[in-house]
Amino acid sequence: MTSTLSRPAVNDQHRTTLAPLTVPERLLLGPGPSNADPVVIAAMNRQPIGHLDPAYLAMMDEVQELLRYTWQTSNTLTYPIAGTGSAAMEATLANVVEPGDRVLIGVKGYFGNRLVDMATRYGADVRTMHRPWGEVFSLDDIRAALAEHRPAVLALVHAETSTGARQPFEGVGDLCREFDCLLIADTVTSLGGVPIFLDDWKVDLAYSCSQKGLSCPPGISPFTMGPRAVEKLQRRQSKVANWYLDADLLRKYWGSDRVYHHTAPVNLTYALREALRLLAEEGLEARWQRHQQTAETFWEGLADLGLKCHVEKEHRLPTLTTVCVPEGVDAKAVNRLLLSEHNIEIGGGLGELAGKVWRVGLMGANSHPDRVETLLTALDRVIHQVRAA
């Protein structure tokens, strides 16, 4: 027996006694996470297998192929990153930005600012173009900014979750080729809910997440990189300044070499595989239409309650709606009551829109007329309650 005499006594100060875990059931209608599909949850709830097991390797191929379908791309380098959407976001910048590279970022909401922060940390010479929160850039705005700054990379958020606006991408890729610049698209709140044609739009790098339009738990995030971006990666003078997200190392695992890099989040891969299987079964066109129809039902219902949307209909996202908080209503009190009395989570405003809007996500499995009705009924009741208080 090992002597315990030489060791200090174990300190039990932090040894709390817990009951087995219980988790409240919520209807998640905020900016994310959304509820995961029960089929996806069932898929996750199995024993892990090894990340080099032939069954796992086959699953990786399935995930890669279905991600290409979901994004409408043929990029070889298409795989999920072990981390949330921000990790996949960071992966795009880490791989193509070298210190001193000029990076132009379109800022029209919170996530544009996050791109600025990340690009700065990789030593980019960051330039920004701005639109008010809730609006989008025109092709003329983009051409003028490319001509002024001559960047190596342009990053734009397709679906700005802080504002509910959809940035049109048609023609942006052509402009970027004209100015010899790479194009990064944030498709975190659009993938699986809003039309995306990555190759047609000539997008060079894109990223997304699992917990919004794909109805999967958070923690595994789609990433893709096209041939022009791979070329820039191969021309690098300096190593990618992030070992975990280095696409050159990761592709040795995701490609045919199958070289160990890090232990894959095996159960999350099961989840994503099933989420993508369900998406492919439904089909992209049908899925996009479902999201658009559900959103329009919601917008009509809001109008019936006398509530307004922050974004013009033309650029409104079907996946995320910013609802204007009526004069004299305490926005946070409404969020609190929705959660405590109706088990419904919606989001509050971020940054410039804090206190001014609620953010309602109708994504993936939650894009359904039943959920809209549940929310509208509860929202109407709660707003009256808060007004009367």
Ligand SMILES: *Cc1c(COP(=O)(O)O)cnc(C)c1O
């Ligand atoms: C949610 C979101 C992110 C970040 O994703 P996480 O999964 O929260 O890390 C990035 N960009 C946009 C537009 C988002 O909505």
